[in-house]
Amino acid sequence: MLSALMALSYAAFAIFVIVVASKWIKWSSMPMHLRWELYPVPHEAGRHHYGGSYIEEVDYWKKPRETTLAGELKDMFSEMLFIKRVYQYKRPLWWLTYPFHAGIYLILAWFFLLFVHGILSVYISIPALATIVYYLIQICGTIGIIAATLGCIGLIIRRFSDRDMGNYTVGVEIFNLFFILVVLLTGIATWITYDPHFQHAMEFMKALVAFNAAYLPKLTTIAKVHVVLLCLLWIYIPFTKMSHFIGKYFTFHKVLWDDELNVPGSKVEAKVRELTKLPMPWSAPHVDTGKSWDENALESPKDEWGRWRY
Amino acid sequence: MGEVEILSREIKPEDAASPVDQLVKLTVRDLEKLPPPYDKPGMEPELTDPKPEWREKYATDLDGYIAIDLPWKPQNKEEEERLVKSFLSGLNKLLTKEGNWTFLQPLLLSLEYCAKCQTCSNACPIYIMSGKQEVYKPTWRAEILRRIWKKYCTPAGKIFGKFVAGDIELNAKTLLRLAESAYRCTLCRRCTQTCPIGVDNGLISHEIRKLFSQEMGIAPKALHELGTVQHLKVGSSTGLTPDGVRDIIEFIEDDIEDKIGKRIKIPVDEKGADILLIHNAGEFLSWPENPAAFAILFEEAGLSWTLSSEQVAYDAVNYGVWYDDLQLARVAAKHAEIANKLEVNKIVVGECGHAHKAITVVADRVLHDDIWIPRESCMPILWEIVKKEKINFDPEKNNFPVTLHDPCNMVRLMGVVEPQRKILRKLAPQFREMEPHGVYNYCCGGGSGFAIMTSMNFPEWRNAVATRMKFKQVLEAFKDCLDPSINKYICAPCSNCKGAIRDMLSYYKAPERLSIYYGGLVELMVNAMVDLEEPFIEWEFH
Numbered sequence: 094m095l096s097a098l099m100a101l102s103y104a105a106f107a108i109f110v111i112v113v114a115s116k117w118i119k120w121s122s123m124p125m126h127l128r129w130e131l132y133p134v135p136h137e138a139g140r141h142h143y144g145g146s147y148i149e150e151v152d153y154w155k156k157p158r159e160t161t162l163a164g165e166l167k168d169m170f171s172e173m174l175f176i177k178r179v180y181q182y183k184r185p186l187w188w189l190t191y192p193f194h195a196g197i198y199l200i201l202a203w204f205f206l207l208f209v210h211g212i213l214s215v216y217i218s219i220p221a222l223a224t225i226v227y228y229l230i231q232i233c234g235t236i237g238i239i240a241a242t243l244g245c246i247g248l249i250i251r252r253f254s255d256r257d258m259g260n261y262t263v264g265v266e267i268f269n270l271f272f273i274l275v276v277l278l279t280g281i282a283t284w285i286t287y288d289p290h291f292q293h294a295m296e297f298m299k300a301l302v303a304f305n306a307a308y309l310p311k312l313t314t315i316a317k318v319h320v321v322l323l324c325l326l327w328i329y330i331p332f333t334k335m336s337h338f339i340g341k342y343f344t345f346h347k348v349l350w351d352d353e354l355n356v357p358g359s360k361v362e363a364k365v366r367e368l369t370k371l372p373m374p375w376s377a378p379h380v381d382t383g384k385s386w387d388e389n390a391l392e393s394p395k396d397e398w399g400r401w402r403y
Numbered sequence: 404m405g406e407v408e409i410l411s412r413e414i415k416p417e418d419a420a421s422p423v424d425q426l427v428k429l430t431v432r433d434l435e436k437l438p439p440p441y442d443k444p445g446m447e448p449e450l451t452d453p454k455p456e457w458r459e460k461y462a463t464d465l466d467g468y469i470a471i472d473l474p475w476k477p478q479n480k481e482e483e484e485r486l487v488k489s490f491l492s493g494l495n496k497l498l499t500k501e502g503n504w505t506f507l508q509p510l511l512l513s514l515e516y517c518a519k520c521q522t523c524s525n526a527c528p529i530y531i532m533s534g535k536q537e538v539y540k541p542t543w544r545a546e547i548l549r550r551i552w553k554k555y556c557t558p559a560g561k562i563f564g565k566f567v568a569g570d571i572e573l574n575a576k577t578l579l580r581l582a583e584s585a586y587r588c589t590l591c592r593r594c595t596q597t598c599p600i601g602v603d604n605g606l607i608s609h610e611i612r613k614l615f616s617q618e619m620g621i622a623p624k625a626l627h628e629l630g631t632v633q634h635l636k637v638g639s640s641t642g643l644t645p646d647g648v649r650d651i652i653e654f655i656e657d658d659i660e661d662k663i664g665k666r667i668k669i670p671v672d673e674k675g676a677d678i679l680l681i682h683n684a685g686e687f688l689s690w691p692e693n694p695a696a697f698a699i700l701f702e703e704a705g706l707s708w709t710l711s712s713e714q715v716a717y718d719a720v721n722y723g724v725w726y727d728d729l730q731l732a733r734v735a736a737k738h739a740e741i742a743n744k745l746e747v748n749k750i751v752v753g754e755c756g757h758a759h760k761a762i763t764v765v766a767d768r769v770l771h772d773d774i775w776i777p778r779e780s781c782m783p784i785l786w787e788i789v790k791k792e793k794i795n796f797d798p799e800k801n802n803f804p805v806t807l808h809d810p811c812n813m814v815r816l817m818g819v820v821e822p823q824r825k826i827l828r829k830l831a832p833q834f835r836e837m838e839p840h841g842v843y844n845y846c847c848g849g850g851s852g853f854a855i856m857t858s859m860n861f862p863e864w865r866n867a868v869a870t871r872m873k874f875k876q877v878l879e880a881f882k883d884c885l886d887p888s889i890n891k892y893i894c895a896p897c898s899n900c901k902g903a904i905r906d907m908l909s910y911y912k913a914p915e916r917l918s919i920y921y922g923g924l925v926e927l928m929v930n931a932m933v934d935l936e937e938p939f940i941e942w943e944f945h
């Protein structure tokens with residue numbers, strides 16, 4: 094049973110990584126879209142603070158672009174780490190969503206620290222570092238699980254009490270929140286009843302890092318239930334929109350901040366040339382179905398163009 | 404026809420399919436209050452019901468207003484089935500690379516990742532000023548499309564049904580309301596700025612419009628039949644022909660001579676000029692003082708420029724950007740082709756916001772090889788004229804209250820924010836900003852085609868609801884000088900915004916009650932020219 098739990102843990106991690114990677118590939122291999130940026134675009138050097146763009150310059154297409162990675166990183170991190178937009182535009186919700194997300198970040202940090210601790214106990218011995226890691230595990234684990242649980246309960250209550258949100262919520266979204274809550278509550282039960290200093294969690298990770306079931310602690314039923322549910326959650330998340338961390342990268346970097354210019358001889362132009370060769374499948378009277386976008390775009394107007402039908 | 408049935412309870416996304424005649428009925432009392440002096444009863448007209456006969460063939464099913472002025476309401480079961488089938492066929496095309504490479508990635512991201520947190524709702528001027536009518540919430544129409552997409556186009560939705568897709572029924576009512584609701588959003592994308600995930604509800608409205616247009620040719624006549632189609636066939640969406648435009652240009656030359664005592668020869672079809680200046684053709688017909696002011700400034704500053712009198716190229720508009728990617732590409736390609744034929748170095752767009760964005764930004768990835776030409780905004784050029792002191796200006800000539808309306812397309816959607824304000828800070832001593840402004844501005848209410856959609860009862864909705872936030876902002880910007888003895892100027896450097904603002908001011912009787920007028924930026928610049936003996940701005944409402 095215990096080694097079965099190890100196998101499940103490896104599988105959960107592997108599936109998570111594979112599905113996240115495949116989603117990443119799916120989104121990044123989508124065709125280039127028309128420009129649809131939204132200002133302020135944070136990499137606009139010297140103009141970002143008021144939302145300006147390089148188009149404010151006469152003959153901008155001839156001039157070198159001045160961009161700032163720092164601006165982009167600042168915007169990205171303030172959104173990732175502080176959920177800035179909800180803080181600015183929907184503060185009451187932020188008080189719930191922020192503990193929830195910050196709690197999850199701390200739990201992820203806790204996993205990472207457990208991993209480091211495992212490495213330090215199996216492969217490299219640096220006692221001073223191990224002690225620091227030990228205390229960080231206590232801090233991240235404790236604050237993380239409490240904050241995430243409170244936030245999660247708050248979000249569930251809000252989904253039901255705030256009709257604005259509730260009317261738009263579908264079954265699976267409620268299920269997702271409850272799934273997370275159950276994992277968190279079994280985690281809390283395990284923590285309180287069995288593992289107040291995360292000692293067994295460290296041992297569990299040590300076994301995983303060493304690929305050796307001999308290091309495994311003796312788990313109580315609630316601890317086993319927690320590990321199984323947690324693994325299932327890891328497997329489940331990338332298939333759902335709880336993986337919005339992937340989507341968020343693309344919505345900002347590849348849509349709202351994508352201001353790459355098309356100039357003759359550029360990569361963008363080469364892509365436009367290819368894409369406009371695609372046949373148009375649309376059926377309205379003003380479309381020559383089957384002809385390419387380019388052929389359609391350069392056609393002379395016809396009488397039926399103004400008509401409609403279904 | 405009997406009593407009209409309205410849904411008398413809280414509205415949810417699934418109510419799009421409700422069999423009632425109309426989901427909501429607006430009254431002035433539901434709407435958000437306006438500041439003084441419009442806080443008193445009787446200061447604005449009551450809202451009317453649609454004509455009963457419209458209900459038979461037109462989509463009055465959402466809120467009683469009609470944006471899509473085509474008789475497209477199915478008359479029997481068979482027609483309803485055909486409509487649903489066409490819609491689903493269009494939806495599937497919207498999800499393919501061939502059908503929608505233009506917006507596939509942004510659309511799917513927005514359908515997939517909305518967290519339903521409603522952070523975006525309060526950013527929407529239409530939702531807020533309507534008194535928070537559910538059907539105008541940025542997420543309402545988006546959620547309807549999302550549920551249909553989940554249910555009919557995704558494996559999860561097909562297997563798990565309602566649990567994953569939510570509650571939605573696809574019938575004629577759903578589609579009539581979905582299509583109309585896509586025309587209760589100005590595509591201003593203010594909601595998108597606030598979304599923590601970057602989900603774009605404005606884009607979803609755009610894609611719904613596209614689906615109906617590209618698959619069925621269903622779009623408001625002003626945008627399609629009389630818009631892009633007329634533009635490509637006749638030369639302009641206003642119906643203006645090449646001969647017509649040449650006549651107007653001559654008339655403008657006469658007018659300039661009358662005003663400044665000097666004849667300017669406006670260059671037309673001059674090969675090899677540096678700039679091809681393209682105006683929104685609405686300027687020639689409704690505000691000829693705007694092209695006149697451009698001509699004065701460009702000539703006085705010694706620029707090498709020309710207008711075109713060739714079909715399509717004397718009208719900068721590109722309504723395709725609001726509802727149809729193919730029509731967008733057709734108009735943009737024509738603009739670029741004619742500019743290349745004239746051997747100019749670049750196209751410069753006059754005071755027209757959507758034309759700015761369409762040709763400079765959105766069509767940037769449509770033009771290629773022979774059909775490519777540099778395009779830019781007129782704003783930086785105008786600022787250079789002021790900055791480099793190519794003309795002598797006396798700001799005292801503009802010593803009256805001025806506020807700036809930011810066209811969404813110029814600011815939020817392409818980042819041209821400062822040049823126009825720098826000009827105003829220099830040339831308008833009483834310039835004051837609206838709040839919020841710049842990239843966080845509110846739409847004039849005429850965005851995405853609303854300004855030119857004037858048939859049936861749509862203008863009433865536009866004036867009462869869509870422009871309401873702008874009117875509120877204007878009243879607040881001028882609150883220290885509302886006295887009608889003081890002339891006030893809303894500077895709106897965009898033809899469509901001017902159209903919406905003109906109708907708004909007239910609807911609220913603001914010129915006669917408060918002496919609030921409007922106009923472009925170049926008129927203010929010319930008004931400040933030292934060489935002019937008489938004021939260029941005439942303080943006439945038209």
Ligand code: SF4
Binds near residue numbers: 598599600
């Ligand atoms: S669009 Fe964005 S802000 Fe609006 S509900 Fe969805 S996730 Fe929240």
Ligand code: SF4
Binds near residue numbers: 604
């Ligand atoms: S794009 Fe503008 S009008 Fe449309 S929903 Fe968003 S905020 Fe409202």
